[in-house]
Amino acid sequence: MIVLNEESIVKEIVNEYPRTSDIFKRYQIDFCCGGNNSLLHAVENKAISLEQLMSELHESVQNEQNKLDQPDIWTNSSSEQLIQHIQEYYHAELKEELPALSPYVTKVSRVHGERKPELLRVNELFYALKKELLEHTEKEEQEVFPILIQLEQDQANPADQLQSLMEEHREVGQILAELRSVTSNFTPPHDACGTYRLVYKRLERLEEQTFMHIHLENNILFPRYS
Known part of the structure; x- marks a missing residue:
C-alpha cells in the first residue's frame, strides 16, 4: 500500500486506488502516458492547488478503503x-x-x-x-x-x-x-x-x-x- 504524499507517483496512485482516476481526469492530469510524474511535478505550471488535490485524493482513498465490508x-x-x-x-x-x-x-x-x-x-x-x-x-x-x-x-x-x-x-x-x-x-x-x-x-x-x-x-x- 502506497503512502500518499506530494512525491507519490500518479500512475501508482491510480493502480492502488482506481477511483482516483476520476479526480486526475477532472484536473486534466495525465495518469496514462504521463503517469510517471509525482503529484508535485504533475501540478507544475497548472492552475491547480496541490493542497486541494491532495485533500480530494485522501478523501477518495479513504472512501475506497471504507468499501471493505464486513x-x-x-x-x-x-x-x-x-x-x-x-x-x-x-x-x-x-x-x-x-x-x-x-x-x-x-x-x-x-x-x-x-x-x-x-x-x-x-x-x-x-x-x-x-x-x-x-x-x-x-x-x-x-x-x-x-x-x-x-x-x-x-x-x-x-x-x-x-x-x-x-x-x-x-x-x-x-x-x-x-x-x-x-x-x-x-x-x-x-x-x-x-x-x-x-x-x-x-x-x-x-x-x-x-x-x-x-x-x-x-x-x-x-x-x-x-
Missing part, C-alpha cells in the same frame, strides 16, 4: 438496517461508479477494439451490466425494499418478488462471468496503456462489490422471508 455483522441486524446499508453502501456505489466508468470503457473499446476485438465484447457486456444493475437497484428501492420493511412487521411472504430479484442476480452473475472470461481474468496484455489497465482493474473491483452485494441479499436478507 457482512457477518449483518446477520443479526433488522431487515430495515440491512436494507439501509445495502442502499447506502452498494446501491450508491453503483450509481456513482457505473456512469463514471462508462467513458473509460467506451474509449478503450474505440481506441483498441480493432486490434483487440475482445474489447468490443467487453464494451457490450459492460453496458448490458450497467443497464441491468441500475434498473435492478431502482426496482429494489422503489418497489421491493419498502414491501420487505413492512412485511418484517406483518410476517408475510413476498416469495414472488424475491424470486424475480434472484433471477436478476443470476443474470448479473452470468454477465460478470463472461466479462471475467473475455478479459482473461481481468488481465490486460503486457503492452496495455494506463486507461486499458484502469478499465480492467475497475471492472474487477465492480465484480467484487457486486458479488458481496448479492451475497447480502441472497444469503442474509431474502431468506428471512422464505
